[in-house]
Amino acid sequence: MLTGAIPPSSGTIEFENQVYDRLTPSLAMKLGIAVIYQEFSLVPYLTVAENIFYGREISKMGVRSVRQMNLEAEKFCREMGVDIDVKAKVCGLGVAYQQIVEILKAVSKNAKFIIMDEPTAPLTLKETEIFFRIIRKLKEKKVTIIFISHRLTEVFDLCERVTVFCDGRFVTTKETGEVTKKQLISYMVGRELADDYPAGNGKTGNVVLEARHITGKRVHDVSFELREGEVLGIGGLVGAGRTELARAVYGADPVLSGEFLLDGKxxxxxxxxxxxxxxxxxxxxxxxxxxxxxxxxxxENSALSILRRCSDFGVINKKEEERTVYRYIKDLNIKTPGMNQLVKNLSGGNQQKVVLAKMLATNCKILIFDEPTRGIDVGAKQEIYHLIREMTDQGKAVIMISSEMPELIGMSDRILVMADGRLKGEIGRGDFTQEHILEMASDLD
Structure with a gap:
C-alpha cells in the first residue's frame, strides 16, 4: 500500500505533511518511496549499471549511452562505499551484492524512504555485515528505512524504533532501548513463549538410514547414521555441501559412489x-x-504427493483428497481461509506447513528439513519446532540443516559439521557450542 502496489480499503497515508487516500506506483516513485522485495526485481543478464538505470536509461541524442550509465553507476557506488564492478552481469553476483544493486537502484531514483522486506533472509553472516554497512550509510544520508525482519538481533542492532503487527493488526510501537527481546516476542505472537526449543523424549531407536562413503555433487566421501526418534543436525558454512547431501539422500542429485542402507538394506x-x-x-x-x-x-499443493493414492482408475477421488488435506490443515494449524486459497497468498510459515503437509501425507518415516525456518516469524518457528519434536516422539527420524546456530544447537540431538563437501566431525549434545561448530565448519584444525 505504501508503494501503491495495493490500494487500501480505508484510511489515509500521510507523507511529508501531505495526506493521500491512496498512492500509485508512479506517485510513490515521484515522492521518493522505494521498496526492496524478498524476490529481486533485477534482470539477470544485464549489467549492474544497466539494472540500476533500467527503464530510465541515460541517452545522448536518442542513443543509449552505456558509458555514461557506467560512470553514473560508479559514482553511486563510491558514494555508498560499495566496491562492485558496474560492468558485471547481475547473474554472476552473489545474493548480497544483488541486494546491494537493488539499493543502488532505489538511491539512483532519489529515494528518501526505502522499505526492505526480509533483506537478510538469504544472506550469510559475512554478507549480512556488508549489507548492514550500506544501511548505515543510508542512515547517514538521512534516508528513512522500514526494515522488515524476523531476526530480532538485527532489529535491535539497526533500528531506533520497532513496530509489531500480529495477524494484520497493529500491536505496538516501542523504542528499541525500552523493550527486551522476550517482550517483543510476546507482542509478536500474542502470548508468552515457553522455551525456544522443545526438548525431545531422549529416546532413540534403531538405525534407519546409513550413508557409506557417499560422493556426489559437491559431496565427498560422507558417512553417517540416522536413528529413529532423533534430530540429526547438519551444520556448516554456505557452500559446505549440506544441501547437496540432502538432495543426494532424496534422489534429486545423483550419487557417484558409495551407498545408502535403509533399515539395513x-x-x-x-x-x-x-x-x-x-x-x-x-x-x-x-x-x-x-x-x-x-x-x-x-x-492442490498438499495432495500433490498422494494423487495416486487418492485416485480410482486414474480419476481423483475428491472426497478422499479433501479429507486428507483437511486433516493436515487441522493437525499442522495451517492458517488459511480455506483449502482452495492460493498458496502464494499465505505467510511464509504457513507456506512451509503446506510443504510439510505434502510430505507427511506420504507417511514418511525420514524427513529432511533444509533451513526449516528461513523467512518465517517467531510464532511460526515455534510451531515448526514443536512439529519436528512431535515427529521424533512418534519414532520418525529427522535430518535438519540450519545456518541459524541457536536453532541448530537447540533442536539437534547430534550435529554433523561439513566443510568443502566433506564431513569434518560429529558433536554430541553435551558438547554443543557455537565456537566448536564454527571452528570445525571453518576447517580450522
Missing amino acids: RFVPKSPRTALEHGIGLIPEDRKKQGLILDATVK
Whole structure:
C-alpha cells in the first residue's frame, strides 16, 4: 500500500505533511518511496549499471549511452562505499551484492524512504555485515528505512524504533532501548513463549538410514547414521555441501559412489519418487521455487504427493483428497481461509506447513528439513519446532540443516559439521557450542 502496489480499503497515508487516500506506483516513485522485495526485481543478464538505470536509461541524442550509465553507476557506488564492478552481469553476483544493486537502484531514483522486506533472509553472516554497512550509510544520508525482519538481533542492532503487527493488526510501537527481546516476542505472537526449543523424549531407536562413503555433487566421501526418534543436525558454512547431501539422500542429485542402507538394506535413491516410496521426504531450502506451486491452491499443493493414492482408475477421488488435506490443515494449524486459497497468498510459515503437509501425507518415516525456518516469524518457528519434536516422539527420524546456530544447537540431538563437501566431525549434545561448530565448519584444525 505504501508503494501503491495495493490500494487500501480505508484510511489515509500521510507523507511529508501531505495526506493521500491512496498512492500509485508512479506517485510513490515521484515522492521518493522505494521498496526492496524478498524476490529481486533485477534482470539477470544485464549489467549492474544497466539494472540500476533500467527503464530510465541515460541517452545522448536518442542513443543509449552505456558509458555514461557506467560512470553514473560508479559514482553511486563510491558514494555508498560499495566496491562492485558496474560492468558485471547481475547473474554472476552473489545474493548480497544483488541486494546491494537493488539499493543502488532505489538511491539512483532519489529515494528518501526505502522499505526492505526480509533483506537478510538469504544472506550469510559475512554478507549480512556488508549489507548492514550500506544501511548505515543510508542512515547517514538521512534516508528513512522500514526494515522488515524476523531476526530480532538485527532489529535491535539497526533500528531506533520497532513496530509489531500480529495477524494484520497493529500491536505496538516501542523504542528499541525500552523493550527486551522476550517482550517483543510476546507482542509478536500474542502470548508468552515457553522455551525456544522443545526438548525431545531422549529416546532413540534403531538405525534407519546409513550413508557409506557417499560422493556426489559437491559431496565427498560422507558417512553417517540416522536413528529413529532423533534430530540429526547438519551444520556448516554456505557452500559446505549440506544441501547437496540432502538432495543426494532424496534422489534429486545423483550419487557417484558409495551407498545408502535403509533399515539395513541397500537403497538406491534414483529419484525423489523413489525416495518418497521408501518413506523419505524433503522440505527444501527454497520453498517457493522447489517446494510449492505458488499459483495452485493449498489443497492442490498438499495432495500433490498422494494423487495416486487418492485416485480410482486414474480419476481423483475428491472426497478422499479433501479429507486428507483437511486433516493436515487441522493437525499442522495451517492458517488459511480455506483449502482452495492460493498458496502464494499465505505467510511464509504457513507456506512451509503446506510443504510439510505434502510430505507427511506420504507417511514418511525420514524427513529432511533444509533451513526449516528461513523467512518465517517467531510464532511460526515455534510451531515448526514443536512439529519436528512431535515427529521424533512418534519414532520418525529427522535430518535438519540450519545456518541459524541457536536453532541448530537447540533442536539437534547430534550435529554433523561439513566443510568443502566433506564431513569434518560429529558433536554430541553435551558438547554443543557455537565456537566448536564454527571452528570445525571453518576447517580450522
